[in-house]
Amino acid sequence: xxxxxxxxxPTAVSDTGNEPVQLLTPLGARxxxxxxxxxxxxxxxxxxxxxxxxxxxVRRFDNEATALQRQGQLGLWPPSLGQEAAQIGSARxxxxxxxxxxxxxxxxxxxxxxxxxxxxxxxxxGTANAGWDPxxxxxxxxxxxxxxxxxxxxxxxxxxKKDGADSVAVAYFGDxxxxxxxxxxxxxxxxxxxxxxxxxxxxxxxxxxxxxxIQAAAPIAGRAPGFGIPSVRVDGNDVLAVMAxxxxxxxxxxxxxxxxxxxxxxxxxxxxxxxxDPSRYEDLGEHEEWAAKDPIKRLEAHLDALGVLTDEVRTxxxxxxxxxxxxxxxxxxxxxxxxxxxxxxxVYAEPNSGLERQKREFAAYLSYVExxxx
Amino acid sequence: xxxLTLSKAIGAGLRRALADDDHVLLxxxxxxxxxxxxxxxxxLKHEFGAERVIDTPLAEAGIVGTAIGLAFRGYRAVVEIQxxxxxxxxxxxxxxxxxxxxxxTDGAVKVxxxxxxxxxxxxxxVEHHSESPEAYFAHTAGLRVVSPSNPQDAYxxxxxAIASDDPVIYFEPKRRYWTKGEVDxxxxxxALDKARVVRHGSDVTLVAYGxxxxxxxxxxxxxxxxxxxxxxxxxRSLSPIDxxxxxxxxxxxxxxxxxxxxxxxxxxGAEIAATITxxxxxxxxxxxxxxxxxxxxxxxxxxxxxFVPDLDRIxxxxxxxxxxxxxxTGFVAR
Numbered sequence: 001x002x003x004x005x006x007x008x009x010p011t012a013v014s015d016t017g018n019e020p021v022q023l024l025t026p027l028g029a030r031x032x033x034x035x036x037x038x039x040x041x042x043x044x045x046x047x048x049x050x051x052x053x054x055x056x057x058v059r060r061f062d063n064e065a066t067a068l069q070r071q072g073q074l075g076l077w078p079p080s081l082g083q084e085a086a087q088i089g090s091a092r093x094x095x096x097x098x099x100x101x102x103x104x105x106x107x108x109x110x111x112x113x114x115x116x117x118x119x120x121x122x123x124x125x126g127t128a129n130a131g132w133d134p135x136x137x138x139x140x141x142x143x144x145x146x147x148x149x150x151x152x153x154x155x156x157x158x159x160x161k162k163d164g165a166d167s168v169a170v171a172y173f174g175d176x177x178x179x180x181x182x183x184x185x186x187x188x189x190x191x192x193x194x195x196x197x198x199x200x201x202x203x204x205x206x207x208x209x210x211x212x213x214i215q216a217a218a219p220i221a222g223r224a225p226g227f228g229i230p231s232v233r234v235d236g237n238d239v240l241a242v243m244a245x246x247x248x249x250x251x252x253x254x255x256x257x258x259x260x261x262x263x264x265x266x267x268x269x270x271x272x273x274x275x276x277d278p279s280r281y282e283d284l285g286e287h288e289e290w291a292a293k294d295p296i297k298r299l300e301a302h303l304d305a306l307g308v309l310t311d312e313v314r315t316x317x318x319x320x321x322x323x324x325x326x327x328x329x330x331x332x333x334x335x336x337x338x339x340x341x342x343x344x345x346x347v348y349a350e351p352n353s354g355l356e357r358q359k360r361e362f363a364a365y366l367s368y369v370e371x372x373x374x
Numbered sequence: 375x376x377x378l379t380l381s382k383a384i385g386a387g388l389r390r391a392l393a394d395d396d397h398v399l400l401x402x403x404x405x406x407x408x409x410x411x412x413x414x415x416x417x418l419k420h421e422f423g424a425e426r427v428i429d430t431p432l433a434e435a436g437i438v439g440t441a442i443g444l445a446f447r448g449y450r451a452v453v454e455i456q457x458x459x460x461x462x463x464x465x466x467x468x469x470x471x472x473x474x475x476x477x478x479t480d481g482a483v484k485v486x487x488x489x490x491x492x493x494x495x496x497x498x499x500v501e502h503h504s505e506s507p508e509a510y511f512a513h514t515a516g517l518r519v520v521s522p523s524n525p526q527d528a529y530x531x532x533x534x535a536i537a538s539d540d541p542v543i544y545f546e547p548k549r550r551y552w553t554k555g556e557v558d559x560x561x562x563x564x565a566l567d568k569a570r571v572v573r574h575g576s577d578v579t580l581v582a583y584g585x586x587x588x589x590x591x592x593x594x595x596x597x598x599x600x601x602x603x604x605x606x607x608x609x610r611s612l613s614p615i616d617x618x619x620x621x622x623x624x625x626x627x628x629x630x631x632x633x634x635x636x637x638x639x640x641x642x643g644a645e646i647a648a649t650i651t652x653x654x655x656x657x658x659x660x661x662x663x664x665x666x667x668x669x670x671x672x673x674x675x676x677x678x679x680x681f682v683p684d685l686d687r688i689x690x691x692x693x694x695x696x697x698x699x700x701x702x703t704g705f706v707a708r
Contacts, residue, residue, distance in 0.1 A: 099446070130480040140446065141479055145470050151436055152471070155443020162425065162449070169443070181463075185436035192431055346481035347515050349539035353567050354614025355515075 020265045022235040023244060026293040028301025036244040043240065045308045051092065051239055052303060053317050055084040055296050058108045060321040061117050061328055062270075065107075065124070069274040073333055074124045080107045082237070082269030085295030086202045087172075088112060089242030090264070093250055094170065099156055100139040101149035102172040105202075109172060113137040117324065118331035127335045129346075147173055147180030150199065154186040157195035157259075168253040170198045176207025178223070179215045187227040187259070196253035198246070199224070199261040202236060204268035205290075209281040224261030236264030237295040267293070340366060375558050381414050381551035383525035384490075386559065387532035388415060388452065392422050395450065398536060400427045401437055402454030402490075411456055412492055412551055434464035438489065442471055445485045452536055458493040458545075459502025459672075465510075472541045473516030487541045488532070492548035493521075494585040494635050496682045498675045505672050506636035511543045512613040512645075519613040520566060521545040523587035525555035527610065530563035538566065545612075547585035569616035571623065575605035578629040578692050581620060581646060583609035586633050586683060593688040602696060612642055620646065621653045628659035629695040633683045638666035663691040 023031055023040065062080050069077040080087065087108030094100070094112075102109055110120055110132075119131040123142075134140045143149035153171035160167045177183050178201060190197050203220055205212050212220075224231035230252070234245040242264055249260035267290035271278050278287075303309040344359045367373055378386060391398045400415060406429040409416030419427040430437050434455060441451035455461045461468070468489065475485050495504030512519045518540050522528040528546070535542035564570060572587065573594050582590035587608045594604035605623050609615065624630050630650055632643035643664035650662060665683045673681050693700035 101443070128480060129478050130482065133482040134446070134479055135482060140483075143471075145466055148439065148466060148471055151439025151467065152443040152446065155440030156446050157443070158440060159444045159447025159449055163447070182435055182439060182467075185431070185433040185439070188431045188433060189436050189440050346477045346479075348518075349476050349481070349484045349486075352518075352540075352614055353616070357617075 020233045020235040020263075021241050021245060022238050023240040024238045024298055024302050026237075026298055028298050028303075028305055030302070033244075036241070036248075039244040039247045040240055043243065045303070045306050048299065048303055048306075049308060049313060051088060052296070052299050053320055054088050054092070054112065055108070055239070055299065056317055057321050057324045058084055058088065058111050059296060060325050061111070062107055064325045064328055065121055065332075066270070066274060068121070068329065068332060069124070074121055074274075075126050076273050076275060077121075077124050078105045078273045079270030080105050082290065082294070083202055083204055083266050084108050085239035085299070086236035086242055086264040086266045089239040090170070090200055090246045090262070093243060093246040094138075095167070096138060097165070097167045098138060099153075099167065099169050100172065101153040101156065101169065102139065102142055103146070103149065103174060103177070104142040104144055105174070106142070106172045110137075110139060113139040115139065116331070117328040118335060121332050122335060125332065125335055127338055147177035147182040149173065150177070150183045150186035151189070154190045154195050154197050157190065157197035157253075158193050160196050161193070166196075166254040168196045168198060168250055170200055172200050172202065174207065175201065175203040175205065175212045175215050175220060176210070177201070178220050184227075187224060187229055187261070190259040191228040194256070194258040196256075197259045198249045198253060199229070199259065200246075201261065201263045202266055203263050204266050206268045206272065206282075208272040208276060209278075219263065221261060221263035229259045229261050231261035231263065233263045233265060236266030237293050237298060239295060239299055266295075269294075375556045377554055378525050378529070378557045379551060380522070380525045380528045380547070380553050380555070381412055383529040383555075383557050384414050384532050384546060385416060385418070386557070387529045387536075389418060389421065390559070391452070391533055391536045392418065392426060397449050398426070399444065399449055399451045400454070401430050401441055401451050402428075403430060403432050403437075403456050405429060405454050410454060412548065414490070414546070414551075415454070434460055435467050438464040438467040438472060438487075441487050442467065442475065442485060445487055446483060450486045450488075450536060452488040452490060454490045456492070457503045458491055458505040458507055461491055461507060468511065468517070468543075469514045473514045476540070477516060484539045485541045486536075486539045488535045488538075489541070489543045490532075491543060491545050492551075493545045494547055494549060495672060495678050496549050496585070498678075500675070501672070504678065506634065506667065508543070508545055508612050509636055509641050512642060516541070517613060518542045518566070518611070519545070520611050521547065521584035522610065523547060523550065523582075523584055523608050525553065525557050526561065527608075529557050529559065530561060531566060531610070534563060534566040542566075545584055549585050550588065553588070564610075567611045567614050567616060569610055569619040570608045571605060571619065572608045573604065573606040575603040575627065577603045577627055578631060578695055579605050579607060579620065579623040579627045580688065580692070581607045581609055581630070581632045583612060583634065586635065589683065589685060590633060590688065593685045593692070596685060597689060597692055602692060604692065609642075615642070615646065615649075617649055617653065620650055624650050624654045625657045628657050630654075630658070630662040631665060631688065631691045631695060632662065633665040633688055633691075635667050635682050637669045638664050639669045641666055660695040660697070663694050665691045
């Protein structure tokens with residue numbers, strides 16, 4: 001039953017108050033919500049176990065990647081630690097024909113889109129420009145310029161509408177991005193053209209060292225209605241609430257109702273990247289408060305209460321994460337350095353007379369210094 | 375053959391592209407009902423509908439950024455930036471996104487975007503309406519940059535730009551919009567990356583593009599009266615540059631003058647002078663000369679006749695290359 005909530009008028013569901021929508025408390029107790037319960041009533045215990053496993057695997061992968069950076073195997077890594085519910089809960093609701101435009105911390109989203117774990121680290125190992133082909137997984141390679149991808153998602157959604165399809169484009173970005181003009185412009189275009197796009201903001205409280213208060217003096221979700229876009233503020237560490245919010249947004253977009261803005265309130269439990277040092281700016285008390293709201297522990301407690309987290313399940317999830325970690329490490333370390341001449345590849349889609357000469361000269365140089373033909 | 379103004383020729387090219395390919399879209403500010411502030415898209419909304427000739431919100435980054443998303447979806451957008459000086463809000467989307475997406479995706483994504491930009495001065499306008507920002511984009515890998523100088527090229531090159539699977543910045547010489555010329559709508563065009571020798575000569579090679587090609591031709595005519603034979607090359611493509619055509623010409627003439635409205639410092643003239651000096655060192659009879667805008671903001675309209683290179687400044691540079699008396703004869707630089 002997903003008909004309980006009207007998606008006829010775009011402004012019907014703006015829930016932008018200070019208290020985020022929550023369906024699971026930090027201790028894993030189910031909170032009733034007359035507005036959102038119907039959107040997740042078909043979610044079974046088995047579904048939740050699968051979600052739990054995904055979250056555990058992604059966290060393990062993320063930790064392995066951080067370790068690989070410390071061991072010199074990656075140049076840099078941006079951990080997604082703590083944001084698993086926001087990412088898994090939202091991405092699992094997407095169809096294959098939907099399309100994601102993300103920032104660089106959305107490892108959980110990429111995982112559910114079908115990106116191989118080692119492919120997520122190609123760029124960070126410095127062996128390739130891209131980790132994957134966007135069209136095979138329905139997800140663009142990450143945008144590093146903050147907020148830029150929100151416009152790409154909106155344009156893609158304008159194309160979906162032109163094609164008469166019921167797919168949806170999703171822009172993932174963080175709280176810092178909401179200060180960028182691109183995000184505001186994206187909302188203007190999305191509203192004016194009723195584009196089927198979801199603006200999924202993971203408010204992880206930090207833009208490197210800047211607390212969210214520097215980006216926003218009021219809840220971020222409160223901005224969208226001013227653009228004519230309904231929005232919701234959801235507990236981003238509550239996977240069930242994230243799923244519910246995403247389902248409302250997707251239903252609206254697929255039925256011609258246009259864009260939705262979701263602010264998933266979460267916390268970046270790790271550093272911005274492995275080059276960052278949160279001890280210079282992060283309050284330890286705040287960190288501990290958020291640790292108590294951990295998304296995986298929360299789901300674990302809920303599953304425990306449901307009585308489905310048996311020893312057998314725990315063993316199987318542990319085996320799954322160990323296996324993923326082992327395979328990832330081996331595949332990542334096996335990623336080879338590219339050929340020097342490949343620097344000229346894919347700069348242009350068509351032959352370019354300007355680049356050809358430089359390429360031939362560099363080949364001659366390599367032959368000269370290496371004493372071999374190229 | 376039909377006689378068209380340069381602006382109508384661009385419009386004819388856009389009409390043809392819209393008719394030939396359903397995935398071609400036009401996007402920009404005021405391009406629909408108004409037909410653009412220069413009327414280049416006049417009538418196209420009525421012919422092809424508001425779904426394909428799209429009046430956008432007033433946001434340049436938004437226009438280019440959403441056009442990128444449309445490219446992911448298989449669309450071929452032609453966006454209009456209303457004036458040269460309005461392109462900077464879209465700078466990130468152009469140089470960090472449009473230009474690099476093909477490389478960033480290891481070749482998976484193509485961005486066959488055309489960005490139309492009326493550019494250049496001498497129209498008596500105010501700040502931000504007379505600039506020549508082409509060097510920023512020529513410097514950026516992944517972009518192609520072109521500028522037509524006449525109605526036939528305007529028609530052919532806009533079609534080639536739209537057909538290209540690479541992003542193309544198409545700089546329109548706005549003060550030549552009303553120049554008339556014969557246009558053959560079925561002409562097999564010269565390759566988009568080729569320069570064209572538009573007047574043959576033997577003493578000096580004069581390179582220009584966009585609005586200054588007409589000025590260069592006038593200068594060549596005037597010089598011939600004084601016994602100097604100038605070969606004029608219309609560059610057409612600013613990235614890549616057809617250095618082979620320039621090299622052949624300079625090896626013949628031994629002298630090179632480059633002119634553009636954009637500031638001289640780190641402009642296209644510098645790149646051309648450096649490359650041709652490298653390739654034609656033993657043919658050169660004089661140092662290459664540049665005649666360009668000053669390294670100043672574009673000035674108020676009452677000063678622009680001094681800023682924009684004109685026939686006299688070009689001929690003065692020609693005189694420097696042939697050793698005739700000129701404005702710098704006896705000039706002590708330091």
